[in-house]
Amino acid sequence: DQQVKQNSPSLSVQEGRISILNCDYTNSMFDYFLWYKKYPAEGPTFLISISSIKDKNEDGRFTVFLNKSAKHLSLHIVPSQPGDSAVYFCAARRRNSSASKIIFGSGTRLSIRP
Amino acid sequence: GAVVSQHPSWVICKSGTSVKIECRSLDFQATTMFWYRQFPKQSLMLMATSNEGSKATYEQGVEKDKFLINHASLTLSTLTVTSAHPEDSSFYICSPAQWDQETQYFGPGTRLLVL
Numbered sequence: 001d002q003q004v005k006q007n008s009p010s011l012s013v014q015e016g017r018i019s020i021l022n023c024d025y026t027n028s029m030f031d032y033f034l035w036y037k038k039y040p041a042e043g044p045t046f047l048i049s050i051s052s053i054k055d056k057n058e059d060g061r062f063t064v065f066l067n068k069s070a071k072h073l074s075l076h077i078v079p080s081q082p083g084d085s086a087v088y089f090c091a092a093r094r095r096n097s098s099a100s101k102i103i104f105g106s107g108t109r110l111s112i113r114p
Numbered sequence: 115g116a117v118v119s120q121h122p123s124w125v126i127c128k129s130g131t132s133v134k135i136e137c138r139s140l141d142f143q144a145t146t147m148f149w150y151r152q153f154p155k156q157s158l159m160l161m162a163t164s165n166e167g168s169k170a171t172y173e174q175g176v177e178k179d180k181f182l183i184n185h186a187s188l189t190l191s192t193l194t195v196t197s198a199h200p201e202d203s204s205f206y207i208c209s210p211a212q213w214d215q216e217t218q219y220f221g222p223g224t225r226l227l228v229l
Binding site: 032034036041042043044045046049051089091093095101102103104105106107 | 115118120124148156157158159160163205207209216217218219220221222223225
């Protein structure tokens with residue numbers, strides 16, 4: 001049962017344009033969402049997060065949008081740069097009384113072409 | 115973000131041997147440690163969760179007797195793959211966490227290849 005889904009395994013975007021990565025979740029108990037960037041043979045690097053009480057969070061070129069009613073979130077990168085080429089993982093968690101585990105989506109490989 | 119180290123970064127071993135992977139939280143005390151693994155072209159899958167001084171909780175399908183986790187201190191956790199087999203070849207990643215910590219940070223990972 002995949003609770004966090006990234007239906008696009010890959011995405012190719014021209015340099016300078018906007019990259020939009022999508023993510024859907026099924027568990028309505030999730031209340032915190034994160035995006036990670038990962039290169040091969042490296043650990044995930046935290047990019048940006050959003051709490052379920054918000055619908056948008058922006059940090060530089062990265063913006064995350066959350067649509068709770070649709071159980072959907074997206075990561076926007078603008079403008080896209082060559083260094084953005086990597087695998088992006090959407091993740092979700094349910095906060096409780098202790099540090100709670102993160103559930104990852106399957107990832108989307110983003111390629112930025114010149 | 116948090117500073118997390120893993121050692122070794124990669125290891126090659128013969129089938130049947132045991133391999134120990136260390137994870138250190140360098141700038142904060144980790145009351146909880148998550149261990150993940152990633153097979154090629156797949157997502158990161160949680161293997162187990164351990165709280166300092168307690169036994170680890172394993173996810174469904176993960177053998178607790180095969181993947182031994184020790185979390186004896188707030189800055190160090192180890193994962194030992196016992197009697198490793200080729201199907202255990204994977205990328206193992208740790209993630210130390212504190213109580214009610216919002217953002218989770220990850221170690222650089224350990225690539226294990228079992229011949």
